Each structure stands twice: as C-alpha cells, then as structure tokens.
Amino acid sequence: xxxxxxxxxxxxxxxxxxxxxxxxxxxxxxxxxxxxxxxxxxxxxxxxxxxxxxxxxxxxxxxxxxxxxxxxxxxxxxxxxxxxxxxxxxxxxxxxxxxxxxxxxxxxxxxxxx
Amino acid sequence: xxxxxxxxxxxxxxxxxxxxxxxxxxxxxxxxxxxxxxxxxxxxxxxxxxxxxxxxxxxxxxxxxxxxxxxxxxxxxxxxxxxxxxxxxxxxxxxxxxxxxxxxxxxxxxxxxxx
Numbered sequence: 001x002x003x004x005x006x007x008x009x010x011x012x013x014x015x016x017x018x019x020x021x022x023x024x025x026x027x028x029x030x031x032x033x034x035x036x037x038x039x040x041x042x043x044x045x046x047x048x049x050x051x052x053x054x055x056x057x058x059x060x061x062x063x064x065x066x067x068x069x070x071x072x073x074x075x076x077x078x079x080x081x082x083x084x085x086x087x088x089x090x091x092x093x094x095x096x097x098x099x100x101x102x103x104x105x106x107x108x109x110x111x112x113x114x
Numbered sequence: 115x116x117x118x119x120x121x122x123x124x125x126x127x128x129x130x131x132x133x134x135x136x137x138x139x140x141x142x143x144x145x146x147x148x149x150x151x152x153x154x155x156x157x158x159x160x161x162x163x164x165x166x167x168x169x170x171x172x173x174x175x176x177x178x179x180x181x182x183x184x185x186x187x188x189x190x191x192x193x194x195x196x197x198x199x200x201x202x203x204x205x206x207x208x209x210x211x212x213x214x215x216x217x218x219x220x221x222x223x224x225x226x227x228x229x
Contacts, residue, residue, distance in 0.1 A: 002157065033216060043158070043203060043219040056216045090157050097215050099146045099207040100165065105157030 003027065004106035006091050012112045018079040021109045025072055025093030031055070032074040033094070033103060034066055038087040049074055050097040078111070086113045116141040116208035120220025127194050128228050135202055135223045138186040143209035147187050148217065149178060150203045158203060162189070194227045201225070 003026035013019055025032050034046040045058035049068035060066075063081075068074045078085060088108045094101040117140040127133050139147075145166035150158035164171045164178045164187065171178050175194075180187040191198055201224050205217040 002159070004157075031215060035217075042221045043217075045216040045218065048216050058216060092157075094215060099215050100163075101215065102148075102160045102163075103215070103217065105150075105159065107155075107157050 002104040002106060004091060004093050004104050006089075006106040006109050008109060009107065010110050010112070012114065013081060014114055015081055015083060017081050017113075018077065019081065019111065021076040021078070021089050021091075021111075023074045023076070023091030023093075023106060025074070025091075026104055029093035029095055029104070030072065031094045031097045031101070032068055032072070033092040034060075034074070034076050035090045035092065035105075036087050037090060037108070041087075043090075046076070048097070055097050081113045083113050086111055116144055116206055116218045118204060118206050118218050118220040120204050120223060122223060123221065124224045124226070126226045126228065129194060129196060131194055133191045133194055133198070133225055133227075135189045135204065135225075136186060137188070137204035137206075137220050138184075139206045139218075140185070141206070141208055142182075142185060144206040145209070146207040147178070147180060148205050149176075149189050150205065150219075152201045152203065152222075154200075161202075191225075194225075196227050196229050199225055199227045 005024045031050045046060040048056040092103040092105045148163035152158040177190045204220040
C-alpha cells in the first residue's frame with residue numbers, strides 16, 4: 001500500500017458526460033501528479049500540482065482540468081468525454097516538487113466511456 | 115520535449131536467468147532516471163533510480179547502468195524469480211523549466227519469469 005488513495009476504483013459513463021476523479025496524497029506529501037495509462041499511449045503525464053498551485057503541464061487536453069485543495073487532496077475533472085478517454089488514471093504524490101523525490105502511485109481509477 | 119524509448123516490449127526468461135531492459139532518452143539535460151515495476155491491477159512502484167552523476171547503482175538483485183554520452187540506461191535483474199514477473203517502466207525527468215518532477219515513461223516491458 002503506497003499510502004495514496006484514489007476514488008472511485010471504477011467508473012463507467014457515456015460519451016459527452018463529465019466525471020471527477022479524486023486523489024488523496026500520502027500524509028505530508030505536497031506534490032500531486034496525474035498520469036493517464038492506455039494501451040496505445042502508455043503512461044502519460046498530465047499535470048502536476050505543488051501545495052495548491054499548478055507546477056507543470058503535460059499533454060493534458062483542454063477538456064481536462066485539475067486542482068489541488070488546501071487539504072492537499074486533488075481532483076481531476078474530465079468533461080465532454082470521448083471513447084478514447086477510456087483509460088486508467090493514476091495519481092502519484094511526492095514529498096515536494098524536486099525531480100529526485102520518489103513518486104508514490106495510487107491504485108488508479110479505471111474509466112470506461114461507452 | 116523528452117522522449118524515452120524502451121526495449122524489448124516483452125521478455126520471457128527462465129527462473130534463475132538474468133533479464134536486461136534497455137532505454138534511450140533524447141534530452142541530454144535529463145538527469146534523473148527511475149525504474150518502476152507495475153504488477154497486475156496495481157499502480158507503478160519505484161524499484162531503483164539513478165542520477166546522472168552516477169554510472170551504476172545496485173540493490174540486491176537489481177542494478178541500473180547509465181551512459182550519458184550515448185543517452186541510454188539499462189535495468190539488470192539477476193537470478194530472476196517468478197515474483198519478478200510484471201511490467202517494468204523506465205522513465206526520465208525532463209529538464210524543461212517548470213517541469214520539475216513529472217516523469218516521461220517508456221512504453222514498458224512485460225517480463226515473464228517461467229518456473
């Protein structure tokens with residue numbers, strides 16, 4: 001158990017809908033990262049937050065947004081969902097934003113868009 | 115931006131044999147290279163990492179080597195065991211300003227260790 005929790009574990013929804021994925025980092029970790037894992041694209045970095053502020057952005061679609069709250073939990077919002085958004089979404093946390101810090105991954109949320 | 119290539123995509127070895135997974139990266143300024151292991155139904159877990167000022171690092175049966183000139187790094191697992199069966203990902207941290215911690219992953223190697 002990495003100490004990172006993600007809810008829900010599974011999410012099934014229809015095209016055009018909006019969903020919210022939630023992540024609670026390990027106790028004391030200030031940095032949260034979101035990654036998308038799909039068969040064709042592999043593990044792709046989406047976005048990073050550090051202590052409530054956006055720190056880095058990857059290939060995140062404009063339909064996707066995220067935020068980190070004062071209690072350090074984070075939410076990833078996916079809107080106008082398309083079939084291709086079906087994937088595993090992982091949240092990871094680390095002590096701070098430094099590159100050398102180990103990132104601890106949660107168990108993931110499996111999103112299925114029908 | 116940074117790009118990481120990983121080979122092979124699948125690797126099958128006999129228990130007790132060694133396994134080697136190789137990765138190349140494109141950004142010569144990248145300076146941190148972790149390896150993650152992902153078991154079925156779980157998130158990736160760090161198994162070993164190496165910084166650019168080090169050429170080799172060992173931790174029991176696993177080792178990582180880095181060649182900065184050639185921009186490639188490798189994972190070596192010796193005396194493989196069935197519990198080593200998993201998907202292994204190499205990664206690099208890009209040097210772009212503001213991208214201080216996000217990982218750029220290779221496509222993964224599915225390692226199968228046959229008893």
